[in-house]
Amino acid sequence: MKIMNLVNAINNALDIKLKEDKRVLVYGQDVGVEGGVFRVTEGLQLKHGKERVFDSPLAESGIVGTAVGMTMAGLRPVVEMQFSGFVYPAFNQIISHVARMHNRSRGRYPMSMVIRMPYGGGINALEHHSESFEAAFAHIPGLKVVIPSTPHDAKGLLISAIESPDPIIFMEPKRIYRAIKQEVNEDKYNVPIGKAAVLQQGTDVTVVAYGAMIREVQKAIVLAKQAGISVELIDLRTIYPMDKETILNSVRKTGRIITVTEGVRSFGVASEISQVVSEEAFLSLEAPPKRVTGFDTIVPLPKGEFHYLQDAHKIFYEIEQTVKF
Amino acid sequence: MFEEYNPLKNKIFRIIDNDGKVINKKYMPEVEDTTIVKAYKDMLFARTADLLTVNYQRQGRIFTYPPNYGQEAISGAVAQIIGKEDWLVPAFRELGTWLAKGVTLKEIFLYYMGNEDACKFEGATNTVPFAVPIASQLLHATGIGYEIKLNKKKQVVFTFVGDGGTSEGDFHEAVNFAGVWKVPVIFIVQNNQYGISTPTSVQTASQSIAIKSVAYGIRGIQVDGNDFFAMYAAVKESYKIAMENGEPVLIEAVTYRKGPHTTSDDPTKYRTKEEEEKWDATDPMRRLKAFMESKKIFDFDEEKLIADYRKEVDRQFVAAENYSAYPVEDVFKYQYVEMPEDLKEQQRKYEKYLAWKATAVK
Numbered sequence: 001m002k003i004m005n006l007v008n009a010i011n012n013a014l015d016i017k018l019k020e021d022k023r024v025l026v027y028g029q030d031v032g033v034e035g036g037v038f039r040v041t042e043g044l045q046l047k048h049g050k051e052r053v054f055d056s057p058l059a060e061s062g063i064v065g066t067a068v069g070m071t072m073a074g075l076r077p078v079v080e081m082q083f084s085g086f087v088y089p090a091f092n093q094i095i096s097h098v099a100r101m102h103n104r105s106r107g108r109y110p111m112s113m114v115i116r117m118p119y120g121g122g123i124n125a126l127e128h129h130s131e132s133f134e135a136a137f138a139h140i141p142g143l144k145v146v147i148p149s150t151p152h153d154a155k156g157l158l159i160s161a162i163e164s165p166d167p168i169i170f171m172e173p174k175r176i177y178r179a180i181k182q183e184v185n186e187d188k189y190n191v192p193i194g195k196a197a198v199l200q201q202g203t204d205v206t207v208v209a210y211g212a213m214i215r216e217v218q219k220a221i222v223l224a225k226q227a228g229i230s231v232e233l234i235d236l237r238t239i240y241p242m243d244k245e246t247i248l249n250s251v252r253k254t255g256r257i258i259t260v261t262e263g264v265r266s267f268g269v270a271s272e273i274s275q276v277v278s279e280e281a282f283l284s285l286e287a288p289p290k291r292v293t294g295f296d297t298i299v300p301l302p303k304g305e306f307h308y309l310q311d312a313h314k315i316f317y318e319i320e321q322t323v324k325f
Numbered sequence: 326m327f328e329e330y331n332p333l334k335n336k337i338f339r340i341i342d343n344d345g346k347v348i349n350k351k352y353m354p355e356v357e358d359t360t361i362v363k364a365y366k367d368m369l370f371a372r373t374a375d376l377l378t379v380n381y382q383r384q385g386r387i388f389t390y391p392p393n394y395g396q397e398a399i400s401g402a403v404a405q406i407i408g409k410e411d412w413l414v415p416a417f418r419e420l421g422t423w424l425a426k427g428v429t430l431k432e433i434f435l436y437y438m439g440n441e442d443a444c445k446f447e448g449a450t451n452t453v454p455f456a457v458p459i460a461s462q463l464l465h466a467t468g469i470g471y472e473i474k475l476n477k478k479k480q481v482v483f484t485f486v487g488d489g490g491t492s493e494g495d496f497h498e499a500v501n502f503a504g505v506w507k508v509p510v511i512f513i514v515q516n517n518q519y520g521i522s523t524p525t526s527v528q529t530a531s532q533s534i535a536i537k538s539v540a541y542g543i544r545g546i547q548v549d550g551n552d553f554f555a556m557y558a559a560v561k562e563s564y565k566i567a568m569e570n571g572e573p574v575l576i577e578a579v580t581y582r583k584g585p586h587t588t589s590d591d592p593t594k595y596r597t598k599e600e601e602e603k604w605d606a607t608d609p610m611r612r613l614k615a616f617m618e619s620k621k622i623f624d625f626d627e628e629k630l631i632a633d634y635r636k637e638v639d640r641q642f643v644a645a646e647n648y649s650a651y652p653v654e655d656v657f658k659y660q661y662v663e664m665p666e667d668l669k670e671q672q673r674k675y676e677k678y679l680a681w682k683a684t685a686v687k
């Protein structure tokens with residue numbers, strides 16, 4: 001066991017897969033010599049060589065498009081988008097090829113590749129560095145979308161992602177890259193894709209969250225406890241395919257559900273969860289499913305970002321409203 | 326100039342050497358002494374602002390900032406040529422050009438402190454906001470060029486990108502469209518040798534960036550971007566071509582980013598001291614100063630000027646710091662011209678929450 005933060009854990013997962021599977025490659029902007037702007041790939045080039053861990057030209061479409069070719073030819077690229085806000089030049093490749101090639105080739109060319117990207121707000125960044133667009137990826141048939149919230153999960157999920165026959169969008173909550181440390185097993189292990197985790201049992205209301213929002217919900221739970229409210233917390237971990245069973249089982253018990261996401265409100269992950277619950281656990285509900293989300297706006301620059309972000313108070317407010325309903 | 330320095334010949338356009346001596350008389354542009362002095366002062370102001378801003382960042386008074394340090398001659402030359410009606414479609418490392426257009430330091434600071442109000446650029450005609458997604462802005466420049474052509478206006482579009490940015494598809498599309506449409510756009514590639522940690526050799530196998538112009542059928546030239554006179558001559562000639570023939574030009578300005586990529590970058594991770602020293606010998610301000618001294622036109626007290634500039638920079642920085650708080654409505658009101666009902670409802674709900682918070686949270 002070793003104390004790791006998210007950065008260390010992701011680095012460790014890449015290291016393990018680079019070592020054990022010669023088909024695995026890691027590339028993207030500044031990932032080689034520098035080890036990435038967040039140092040996630042630090043040391044990997046030295047260890048595994050410039051042919052398997054390298055800097056690419058500054059072109060997201062180029063990075064993802066070449067990864068599609070590599071994958072068809074039998075390699076297993078793990079590519080990095082420097083920030084999720086810069087993935088858009090690659091959207092054509094992602095939507096038109098990454099997500100469709102397996103189907104188009106009738107199973108001949110599965111897209112076993114991983115596209116990693118730091119995402120999310122709260123780091124006082126410039127424009128385009130704070131968005132949470134997981135819903136956009138989850139909306140594309142053919143992709144699986146994974147978001148860890150702890151070092152342990154980050155490592156196990158990334159290993160599963162690299163081993164997955166399907167393409168994985170692996171979104172890393174950069175706000176907590178170094179904020180959370182825990183003991184992590186240095187050996188290889190998997191955390192399954194498509195399985196949520198119940199982080200805390202409770203009886204009054206279910207809160208579903210993921211990524212950097214878990215910590216904010218945990219702070220809200222302290223406030224809720226003071227108000228005599230018992231919260232069950234689910235870490236979704238995989239956005240698509242969604243672990244409906246874990247969510248529904250919880251709601252059948254608590255009768256109330258709130259989803260907390262950083263992203264835009266309309267047509268988001270929270271809306272999807274609310275709908276799933278409405279359809280499949282309607283008779284268990286004692287209050288309408290609620291969303292704590294960003295607005296239908298851009299994420300404001302740092303001076304205004306606090307308005308947009310979810311924090312303990314915003315979450316507690318909704319918990320209280322829902323329980324009082 | 327464009328024939329003699331056709332990028333296929335792989336020749337860099339240079340007029341003064343590192344000691345400020347004219348080595349290319351044929352192309353030495355006619356520049357009034359007063360313009361040279363003004364250019365030097367512009368560059369000095371930009372450099373003073375840059376260096377102070379790095380300090381502010383260390384003091385935690387601004388979040389991040391991409392310094393222009395070492396690249397001043399490029400904007401220093403453009404600043405003497407770009408006109409009030411010309412367009413500026415910026416990237417983010419051409420401070421001197423923004424200032425020439427009438428953008429204020431206060432606005433620039435406000436931007437890097439994290440407030441969108443900065444991009445109103447109230448005193449700057451035909452200046453669009455900073456573009457963070459690399460190279461995406463270049464297409465806008467081409468589009469603006471089309472309007473100028475369509476309406477037979479007497480304007481030129483200046484747009485900037487870094488060497489790293491030339492790898493993006495948008496760069497190639499923008500230059501190609503400009504070539505096909507024949508529009509008056511000057512593309513200035515600031516080749517400062519790095520895109521964050523990535524050297525230009527990882528971006529392209531071409532012998533230069535300028536040579537890409539050949540493939541797109543437009544004029545191009547590789548210029549010593551640390552040579553004020555070479556930059557001035559190349560931009561002046563490009564301006565003439567854009568204005569008179571309505572045609573695009575690609576200028577590769579070869580320079581060196583003396584500072585970090587942004588204040589959060591550490592260049593020691595990817596480059597050597599020797600390399601930095603080698604480039605330091607080409608510093609654009611030292612070269613221009615040496616030229617001016619030899620012509621006896623460096624007739625001002627530089628130390629005093631720097632002291633004055635520091636005061637002015639600080640005044641504008643503090644003005645940006647004192648800018649009003651970020652009101653709730655500013656989160657919402659600019660997203661649409663016609664705000665959807667649902668978004669209005671989101672704002673109302675948020676205000677209700679704030680009212681709750683004001684009483685419930687101690």
Ligand SMILES: Cc1ncc(C[n+]2csc(CCOP(=O)(O)OP(=O)(O)O)c2C)c(N)n1
Binds near residue numbers: 029086457458517520
């Ligand atoms: C589309 C896109 N991808 C990635 C980034 C992150 N990024 C910001 S600056 C930069 C390097 C830019 O290098 P270059 O174009 O050479 O300009 P310079 O910073 O050297 O002026 C990168 C990769 C971005 N802003 N936009």
